[in-house]
Amino acid sequence: MEKDKREEELRRISIELRLLEQTAEALQSRIDMINAVMTDLTYANMSLEGLEKEKENSELLVPIGGNSFIKAKLDNSDKLIVGMGASVSVEKTLQEAKEIVKKRLENTEKTRLSLQQQLSQVAEKMSAGRERFESLVAELRKEQSSKDV
């Protein structure tokens, strides 16, 4: 291959690698976000399952942030409020709430899997690009050193 063509390919690969790196970073940050959502949903699921076993008037400690709690008594464990998005929350039974959380967990897991697949595809492309980049640099260096001799 001619030197000019190799240099052009080198430039092209370098731009492609930069774009792929940006894509990988964006995907990773979305995966981190999804992981945080999954942790939140898992806690909600655990709370709902725990609540199911509690009787009316049970004593509870409700977190208010900053690792602080207020004392409360369980009024009705079968009436829960679930957020639907767009600032709207609806009263649901414990069973309905559990179903909603379960479905959300399933959907989030699907999104995470799809993002992870995309990330591995990008990583594969990056690795192939880097390999080609290094081989082109080696070829160009070899050519330069043979000229210098």
Place this chain on the structure above:
Amino acid sequence: MTEEMSKLPPQVQERLLRYQQLQQTLQTVLAQKQQVELELMEVEQALSEMQKTADDTTIYKSIGTLLVKTEKAKVTTDLNERKELLNTRATVLGKQEERLRTQMKDLQTKLQQDLNPVSPS
């Protein structure tokens, strides 16, 4: 301005700067459009949830960190108004995007001519 750019004729430099400005504006418009589309999706999901909910179900609306009791009919009206507003904003942003893309395409053609002038045969 980079050193390479300063070697170009002033008219081309100007066009390149304009192109970069358009690109930045397009990025901003696209980010806004994505945000509006996400909000729209959320509103539509909430509306579809409202349809499945019985009229006497207790509904709450969040105001800051508080949840305030409200009625299904009121929430549905609010959500429909929000949907309409978001749809209008999405249309406006879509038109803005289209206009920016056309301007960028025209400028790109001119820049290509500036940077790779056709050699006389």
